[in-house]
Every structure is written in structure tokens, then in C-alpha cells.
Amino acid sequence: MKVPDFLKSYNNNTKNLLKAHDEKKAMSLAVGGDFEAAGLLEYYLLLQQGLKPMDTVVDVGCGSGRLAYQLRDYLSGLYVGIDIVPELFKYAERICNRPDWKFYTAPGLKIPEPDKSADFICFFSVFTHLLHEETFRYLEDASRVIKPSGKIIFSYLEFAIPSHWFIFKNSLSDRNPDKVLNQFISRDAIQSWAEHLNLSVIEISDGDKPHIKFSDQKLVRWDNGMEMKGKGNLGQSVCVLMKK
Numbered sequence: 639m640k641v642p643d644f645l646k647s648y649n650n651n652t653k654n655l656l657k658a659h660d661e662k663k664a665m666s667l668a669v670g671g672d673f674e675a676a677g678l679l680e681y682y683l684l685l686q687q688g689l690k691p692m693d694t695v696v697d698v699g700c701g702s703g704r705l706a707y708q709l710r711d712y713l714s715g716l717y718v719g720i721d722i723v724p725e726l727f728k729y730a731e732r733i734c735n736r737p738d739w740k741f742y743t744a745p746g747l748k749i750p751e752p753d754k755s756a757d758f759i760c761f762f763s764v765f766t767h768l769l770h771e772e773t774f775r776y777l778e779d780a781s782r783v784i785k786p787s788g789k790i791i792f793s794y795l796e797f798a799i800p801s802h803w804f805i806f807k808n809s810l811s812d813r814n815p816d817k818v819l820n821q822f823i824s825r826d827a828i829q830s831w832a833e834h835l836n837l838s839v840i841e842i843s844d845g846d847k848p849h850i851k852f853s854d855q856k857l858v859r860w861d862n863g864m865e866m867k868g869k870g871n872l873g874q875s876v877c878v879l880m881k882k
């Protein structure tokens with residue numbers, strides 16, 4: 639059986655999107671679309687979890703910058719964007735125009751930042767594309783880099799949420815051997831990983847229920863026209879971890 643080459647598929651996917659669309663559209667589609675809506679909800683989620691302007695945020699699998707773009711005027715502290723596709727994080731770096739921030743290629747399943755240096759480490763829609771062993775390795779290094787008061791936040795797919803089924807179904811019918819992996823994670827796996835890494839599961843939010851609060855004056859508009867006011871959700875479930 640052929641071993642899928644995820645890196646090749648990510649790079650090819652980005653290149654094909656850039657051939658078929660203008661740059662802005664391609665850079666949005668490369669991370670799943672909804673550049674503004676998903677970025678805003680990720681940003682509001684961090685605020686809800688206590689993000690402060692001076693904080694350090696490490697965004698693993700930052701893609702083309704959905705979160706970074708929303709943080710660019712708020713965050714005076716350091717933002718570190720790491721991804722395996724240079725075209726994506728270089729675009730993020732350009733649109734954010736924050737020379738004090740860092741963007742670089744993911745060096746394997748490590749986060750090459752100092753011990754206890756980050757207030758937030760995010761993996762939005764990243765563990766959805768990794769094997770469980772890879773996710774565990776990332777969480778292991780995140781538990782080194784996170785401050786004792788910091789939070790590790792990741793979004794994920796799970797069979798417990800009925801609206802996630804269509805992703806599994808689409809994956810089943812896609813016979814491309816180099817397709818991007820869609821990985822589901824169970825809550826008992828999360829609990830077990832947390833215990834083995836000396837982390838506590840602080841919060842788990844169902845992906846299909848609005849749990850991210852924001853001002854009633856603000857509107858989150860998805861590419862399909864759907865609007866969220868005052869409260870929203872990313873679709874994927876969200877887990878928040880802290881050091882014990």
C-alpha cells in the first residue's frame with residue numbers, strides 16, 4: 639500500500655489553488671475558506687480564554703493567517719506562526735505587516751520556542767490532519783513551551799458530533815492516495831494524552847453549539863452567507879488544556 643505524502647498534497651493543493659484563483663481567494667481556500675469568519679471566531683475564542691495584548695501567541699499550522707490577520711492590530715506581544723507550507727505563512731506574514739512577529743517552517747513535530755514562553759499555543763484545524771502519534775508529539779512539546787498560566791487550544795473532529803460525519807463520509811469516497819488526512823479524535827484519547835503529559839483538560843466545547851461569545855455589535859459572516867451575532871462556533875469542537 640502506498641504511504642500518503644501529506645506534505646506533497648498540501649504543497650500541490652496550494653499551487654493548484656493559486657493557478658485557479660486570485661491570490662486572496664486561493665489563500666483562503668487553502669485553509670478551508672471562510673478567511674474572515676474563522677479568523678474572527680479563533681480570535682474571539684482566545685479573548686474569551688483570557689488573551690491580553692502583551693501575550694505571546696504560538697500558532698502551529700498557522701496557514702495563510704486567518705488568526706494572525708485578526709490579531710495584527712490587537713496583539714502588541716509576540717506572535718509566532720509555524721506551518722509546513724511556506725507559501726501560506728509567507729502570505730500571512732505579508733498581510734499582517736508585523737516585522738516584530740515570527741513566521742517559519744515547521745521543523746517536524748517540534749515547536750522550537752523557549753521553555754515556558756507562550757501564553758497561548760493554538761492548533762486550529764491542525765490535529766484534524768495529523769496521526770494521533772503526531773498530535774501527541776506536538777502536545778508534548780507544547781507542554782514544554784507553554785507558561786504555567788498559559789493555555790493550549792486545539793480544534794478537532796469527533797464522531798460524537800453528528801455534523802462531523804459528512805467529513806468522514808467525503809473522505810471515504812475520496813480514493814486519491816495523497817489526499818489530506820481527516821483525522822477524528824475521541825474525548826477519551828484527549829483525556830489520556832492530557833494525563834500522560836501532566837496537563838488538565840480545562841474545557842471541551844461541542845463544535846455544533848455556539849460557545850464563543852462576542853459583542854452583539856459584531857457580526858461574523860461565513861462565505862455561504864450564514865451570519866452569527868453575539869455568539870458563534872467554529873464547527874470543529876474545541877479543547878483547552880493547561881499545565882497541572
Ligand SMILES: C[S@@+](CC[C@H](N)C(=O)[O-])C[C@H]1O[C@@H](n2cnc3c(N)ncnc32)[C@H](O)[C@@H]1O
Nearest residue numbers: 669670699700701704721722723744762763764
Ligand atoms: C485547515 S488549515 C488551518 C490553518 C489555520 N490554523 C487556520 O485556522 O486558519 C491546516 C494547516 O495546518 C498545516 N499543517 C499540516 N500539517 C502540519 C504540521 N505537521 N505542522 C504544522 N502545520 C501543519 C497546513 O499546512 C495548513 O496550513
